[in-house]
Amino acid sequence: MSLVIGLTGGIASGKSTVSNMFKEMNILVIDADVEARLAVEKGQPAYEKILAEFGDNILLPNEEIDRQKLGSIIFHRSEKRQLLNGIVHPEVRKRMKRQIEEAKEQGEEIVVLDIPLLFESKLMYMVDKTLLVYVDNAIQLQRLMARNHLSKQEAEARIQSQMPLAEKVGLADEVIHNNGAITDTKKQLITILANWGIKK
């Protein structure tokens, strides 16, 4: 069998926590955020395109793209954000597809794609099953404030800029409720995998 699982959630909902559980089970995880970083490295197709659009003042002294600077440029300018996404997203999709193919060739039966914006970017076609890591809003707020040292207001603003987790619940094949202890989260994961025919 071969199964591609799309893992998603919201900010600080517990995606990395669940992704680490997959890795501990020796299941390959492809991380969209990592691929997005690699896709804009010097020498990659997106690099020259970004320079052509944004100019070389977005470069660091080592000629790599200053992603923070780029982030601040696109933060308040949606047309620039769309332009950048139009360059980077197709490359990320290509990289992930290539890795899925390579993994299958090497006999991997299960591959996880960790994609924070799986539903927003409508990438469901890339996976066989979708798995959402859900937390209640109050816990999400607490964990985000603690992890990123944010005020309540800052954390709320970040959560509110995303598609509500409650809305994502309706789109996912399976949901892990990550409100409780990590051990409980792990149990839910094992049950879901068993439902999908995967024994770990």
Ligand SMILES: Nc1ncnc2c1ncn2[C@@H]1O[C@H](COP(=O)(O)OP(=O)(O)OP(=O)(O)O)[C@@H](O)[C@H]1O
């Ligand atoms: N069940 C849990 N109990 C207690 N703390 C948890 C639990 N799950 C996750 N956390 C903590 O909550 C924070 C957010 O979890 P994690 O980093 O896994 O989320 P994420 O969805 O990957 O976040 P992001 O997409 O924002 O990087 C982390 O500090 C993590 O250690």
